[in-house]
Amino acid sequence: MKRYDLVIVGAGPSGLSAAIEAAKRGMEVIIFDENEKPGGQLFKQIHKFFGSKEHHAKIRGFKIGQELLKEANELGVEVVLNATVIGLYDDKEITVKIGDGINHYKGDAVIVATGAAENMVTFPGWTLPGVIGAGAAQTMMNLHGIKPGNKVLMLGSGNVGLVVSFQLMQAGCEVVALVDAAPRVGGYGVHAAKVARCGVPFYLSHTIKEVEGDEFVTGVTINQVDSSFIPIPDTEKHFDVDTVCMAVGLSPMSQLLKMAGCEMEDNPKRGGQVPIIDDYGRTSVPGIIAAGDVSGIEEASSAMIEGRMAGICAAEYLGYCTKEELEENLKILEDDLESLRQGMFAPKNRGKLIEKTEEGIDISTNLLEKGYISEKEIERYPGVTHKVGIHPVIECTQNIPCNPCQDACKKGCISIGANITNLPIVKTEGNCINCGMCVASCSGQAIFLVDEDTGDGSSTVTMPYEFIPLPEVGDKGFGLNRKGEKICEAEVVSVRAVKAFDHTNLLTIKVPKEYAMKARFFKALA
């Protein structure tokens, strides 16, 4: 049996963050992870993260993973891969399956950062090859470079369903529909809007009736459900697909904590069976600390902060830092975490219908029910203002904790203020120089640069564009509206792909003047 100061289970965002904080304070740390590669789900996250600078905002998930790994390695953290922790016993004895053998370890402190597992729903045909989890889709396309399917139906409109739908299109798959039994989109409106404007229809209050196929998926039938989720007769719609993807939530993988004798509870707001913890992740068993999704489903940004808290708590528990240092650090981290847990999608608001923004503006019902903001609704938000010449138009209409756009603009056009969940305001007195940094900095791809009247009966619209092939100047095609419908002819007049934009290329199209506030995507002539 080998002893370590700290044993961490799980090398995802929270486990690595915990290891870094503990190792910094002189602890001997080992992490076990059952996967072949470290980083948890971070290496599948190819989108830019939300938050503020402190939360790694506008950095893509896989890059955050690379940074964390590098830091942990430099601090001498030992990461053991293909190592499944199968037991956590009294006195923090741990059994780990490595290869065909069982190895025995002991940690003076233990951090459990095992994350979560995907939920599923069942329907006739759900076991057919071709019905997959959204995580599987991300693993296939973003880690292994293979399309999960050619024509995909997505079940689930939470952030995972929305983000993965977009990623499927980036990988070259067609997403035929996004379906959710709930009456409203569960994830961020900006994620929904970027999927909808590519032309993906949203079917809220719908669920899967059955998936068809003998050996593998060949089609799927959905039907509408009433407010009690009972199918409504004669509302079936059929789609020819080869893949059905499920993104119907996550459940904490808390079995080890239960095994270790930690007090547990069933808490639907935290995603299921979770340990009872204090504000910093400490369980009822001294020296066993939980961090990340295992103690409540959130996302990677908060998992990293929770991991850091856990690492410092473990250090203090074993005397590697003073109580004063602990308290000082926890306070800073707690403020960071608290700022992420604000806004319409905060854990405390889960399941609540929010009808107005914090500013008192009506939330777009069209966005919640169809995935895009209607032309009538868009004008009421503070990011949508008008002036002569180029100016940003920010279609960010829900209070989410995110503010990189404010820092990106050096010309005073964009203001969010100290409260990072405020809706961005576009100030008409700002002096937009068409630099495009705001467009590329927006993790929600919700910023456009618009010149409503270029003087020749046209207008120009600059949009974020993360697909290939990247159109070229002179390419002709169509302007698409927020729903993804062709509404006018369009010509590409500028394409900007600079390193600072980090693969969010800027595409500028020329459309007739009357479409300046309507055209939000481009489709080239086939």
Next chain:
Amino acid sequence: MASRIAEHPILGVQEKGKLVLFKFDGKEIEGFEGEPIAVSLKAQGLMVHRYTKKEHKPRGVFCAIGRCTDCVMIVDGVPNVRTCITPLREGMDVRTQYGVSDKPFE
């Protein structure tokens, strides 16, 4: 059928191991060394990994991270190998699993 992503708008061109031959139900096919066996199979459009013991229903990849065990096959004579997390090696013998056997049901 599903195929490999030649170039990705964010990730570029994926680095892969060397192209090797392996056997699927006795037939020689190609895959990249080091990638999960399931990925090599998917690249060839092969979706069915096994048939269940009692009802003889087809199963394939579901979670792709080694958790659900739906994708298990017989690899080099060993049944119940999770192909979504087992790296492909040159010359591997991968077989469809029927129950826990490599013999198709009568």
